[in-house]
Amino acid sequence: MGSLTFKQGIHPEYNKELSNTKAFQKAKRPEQVIISLQQHIGAPCQPLVKKGDHVDMGEKIADSDSFVSAPIHASVSGTVKEIKTIQTPIGKSSQGIVIDADEEDTLAKGIASPGSLSDLSPDDIKKIIREAGIVGMGGAMFPTHVKLSIPEGKEVDHLILNGAECEPYLTVDHRMMIERPNDIIYGTKLLMKAISVSKAIIGIEENKPDAIKIMKKATANEDGIEIKELETKYPQGGEKMLIKALLDRTVPAGGLPLDIGVVVNNITTAVAVSDAVKKGVPLIERSVSVTGSGVNNPINLIYRIGTTIDKLIEEAGGLTEDASKVILGGPMTGFAQPSLDIATVKGTSGVLVLSKDEVADFNPQPCIKCARCVDVCPQYLMPVNLSKYAAKEMFDELEDYQVLNCIECGSCSFICPAKRPLMQYIKVGKNEVIAKKRNKS
Numbered sequence: 311m312g313s314l315t316f317k318q319g320i321h322p323e324y325n326k327e328l329s330n331t332k333a334f335q336k337a338k339r340p341e342q343v344i345i346s347l348q349q350h351i352g353a354p355c356q357p358l359v360k361k362g363d364h365v366d367m368g369e370k371i372a373d374s375d376s377f378v379s380a381p382i383h384a385s386v387s388g389t390v391k392e393i394k395t396i397q398t399p400i401g402k403s404s405q406g407i408v409i410d411a412d413e414e415d416t417l418a419k420g421i422a423s424p425g426s427l428s429d430l431s432p433d434d435i436k437k438i439i440r441e442a443g444i445v446g447m448g449g450a451m452f453p454t455h456v457k458l459s460i461p462e463g464k465e466v467d468h469l470i471l472n473g474a475e476c477e478p479y480l481t482v483d484h485r486m487m488i489e490r491p492n493d494i495i496y497g498t499k500l501l502m503k504a505i506s507v508s509k510a511i512i513g514i515e516e517n518k519p520d521a522i523k524i525m526k527k528a529t530a531n532e533d534g535i536e537i538k539e540l541e542t543k544y545p546q547g548g549e550k551m552l553i554k555a556l557l558d559r560t561v562p563a564g565g566l567p568l569d570i571g572v573v574v575n576n577i578t579t580a581v582a583v584s585d586a587v588k589k590g591v592p593l594i595e596r597s598v599s600v601t602g603s604g605v606n607n608p609i610n611l612i613y614r615i616g617t618t619i620d621k622l623i624e625e626a627g628g629l630t631e632d633a634s635k636v637i638l639g640g641p642m643t644g645f646a647q648p649s650l651d652i653a654t655v656k657g658t659s660g661v662l663v664l665s666k667d668e669v670a671d672f673n674p675q676p677c678i679k680c681a682r683c684v685d686v687c688p689q690y691l692m693p694v695n696l697s698k699y700a701a702k703e704m705f706d707e708l709e710d711y712q713v714l715n716c717i718e719c720g721s722c723s724f725i726c727p728a729k730r731p732l733m734q735y736i737k738v739g740k741n742e743v744i745a746k747k748r749n750k751s
């Protein structure tokens with residue numbers, strides 16, 4: 311049987327060879343971290359510290375009473391310099407805690423393994439994941455304990471782990487599978503226990519043959535955990551595409567993977583879960599690819615959350631002379647940054663720097679009605695119509711044309727020969743439709 315996949319999608323240049331053989335290196339401790347209180351989808355956290363307080367590494371510094379939220383911990387030991395309004399990587403503003411680091415890396419009291427797979431109950435595991443502040447590490451940043459809380463009346467039979475890493479350039483999940491296969495398996499088992507399922511599938515795109523080999527070896531004697539090869543195609547790592555490819559199930563319009571018995575998590579999230587249980591360490595550092603032709607030495611790093619982009623670029627040998635655009639995340643779904651002072655968050659898996667000749671001028675032309683955007687949309691939508699309705703603020707029509715099913719993958723914008731920013735229009739329109747629905751309820 312060939313590699314599994316979904317219908318439609320695109321085949322961009324992957325450019326993963328820039329960093330896929332670079333083993334993780336630990337980034338230097340930054341002199342200062344700026345930790346956003348909006349680290350994830352859901353309610354922002356409230357600070358538990360104030361200016362002048364000393365904090366230890368791993369100490370909880372912010373939390374929220376809201377269910378859809380996850381606490382935040384200090385990624386260095388040091389002194390709280392201030393709490394101020396900052397810009398987040400997605401272009402919004404939020405409160406941020408600025409900590410001047412000392413050189414001690416003093417670990418917070420009480421950080422120790424809370425137990426093991428065999429002695430923790432499903433509820434214990436969910437609580438540990440919440441208290442460790444773990445959110446989806448693939449970029450979506452949804453609090454993981456919320457994903458694992460199965461509402462009454464729903465039945466889940468599969469955990470899917472996303473090892474597709476379909477965004478061009480990014481290689482952190484790839485390196486995790488090569489360097490930490492046993493922690494991925496341990497994290498997978500913890501996640502399986504948390505949702506009481508006996509079957510897990512780890513889906514990996516076939517452009518990572520070394521990772522597939524290592525993961526197959528690591529799971530050879532594991533009951534219930536299968537490795538499946540996926541075709542290399544964008545957006546193969548989207549939850550809905552993964553489920554279609556691996557289980558041939560379709561998430562209903564407006565529904566969730568839970569509605570068809572599936573929970574999806576990312577490879578790197580499984581490693582964070584393993585660390586929280588094996589070592590008691592909350593989510594204070596993560597992996598990132600600092601890559602692209604605009605940096606001198608593309609690299610994979612483990613960095614402290616709250617490190618500013620410029621420090622990570624320094625670790626990659628600095629910017630090249632023709633560096634032109636910095637994107638946090640991958641080129642398909644990432645966000646261009648206005649400055650290098652922006653601080654990284656739990657979902658920052660890529661710092662991509664493109665050179666001048668790779669950045670096209672923004673010069674959209676009239677639509678030539680070629681329908682290529684319709685042919686590639688993995689959600690069988692009509693991006694050409696959706697973008698027009700969004701531009702004209704025709705929100706009822708947008709909803710009728712299923713804008714809420716758009717997964718914001720950017721395949722339509724990528725393929726459009728007229729270079730129309732289709733996804734960008736659709737995204738803005740979709741947010742308006744969501745806001746209107748919320749106001750009505």
Ligand code: SF4
Pocket residue numbers: 686687688689690691692693696715716717718719720721722723732733736
């Ligand atoms: S309409 Fe949405 S789901 Fe379809 S290709 Fe465009 S961004 Fe992707």
Ligand code: SF4
Pocket residue numbers: 676677678679680681682683684693694725726727728729730732
């Ligand atoms: S791909 Fe671009 S030019 Fe072609 S139909 Fe869609 S919007 Fe129009």
